[in-house]
């Protein structure tokens with residue numbers, strides 16, 4: 001049995017999000033309400049393979065007790081580097097590794113990784129093969145429907161499914177569509193058919209525009225053959241999105257304070273190693289904790305002016 005097979009029949013997954021789902025934020029989500037499965041942000045295989053980049057890659061791959069089961073997401077285009085990182089992940093306490101073949105970022109694509117893999121299918125297959133040969137962990141892929149055209153899924157997904165993957169996550173858009181159009185939910189029945197025909201044991205996870213557990217439950221009710229739903233940006237609307245709980249203002253403030261404590265700890269931890277944990281990105285998370293009630297806009301303005309976590313705490317205490 002691999003770790004994917006131990007998940008409940010219909011499971012919820014925290015999406016990998018660069019600059020968001022690091023060790024600190026995963027602990028915040030675990031406290032609010034755990035998904036059935038966590039993903040890390042993505043780590044570049046060639047950084048790990050280089051002397052210069054290894055330390056940083058390993059920092060990105062740190063896990064904690066509460067963020068399990070967890071899948072390490074990796075990206076790149078060098079098959080040997082996939083093999084190198086894949087062989088290290090078991091000892092780093094992961095339950096699986098996932099290859100990113102969907103990221104639309106220009107720099108990532110220029111480097112041949114993420115969604116660019118859709119255009120280099122032979123290389124994509126070789127990277128999967130090298131990863132699989134180098135670890136006992138289950139290997140999965142997260143991808144999009146195609147690079148430019150939706151119809152590319154008719155060739156691209158069968159090719160991936162033929163690799164005997166433990167799981168396949170499909171973000172229901174093309175690379176070209178970025179996140180600008182609604183996800184193509186109408187294709188779910190076709191994708192299920194492909195999975196059932198080519199690789200019935202591969203878990204199928206659907207992703208795109210599904211913002212919380214209640215929406216995921218509707219998807220499962222409509223398409224019971226889907227195994228999992230992955231939620232990304234939904235966490236910004238409600239950090240409790242993996243539960244049916246609607247948090248009170250007080251719960252959100254307490255979660256915010258917890259996030260600040262974890263931020264301080266992580267900053268100290270990284271500074272001791274000579275690395276940085278910058279303050280500005282913390283501001284992306286403010287919207288999670290501040291609702292739209294009267295006074296929220298004013299509070300947000302005060303928070304945005306803060307330069308330290310203690311200043312934030314002081315603003316929150318005067319609320």
Ligand SMILES: Cc1cc2nc3c(=O)[nH]c(=O)nc-3n(C[C@H](O)[C@H](O)[C@H](O)COP(=O)(O)O)c2cc1C
Nearest residue numbers: 015016017018041042100171208209210231232233
């Ligand atoms: C800030 C941000 C960072 C992301 N980073 C990654 C990543 O590292 N790996 C990945 O596969 N997808 C990444 N994604 C895409 C998400 O995992 C997900 O596929 C996308 O947001 C659609 O799902 P959603 O509508 O539930 O957000 C990122 C998305 C966002 C918004």
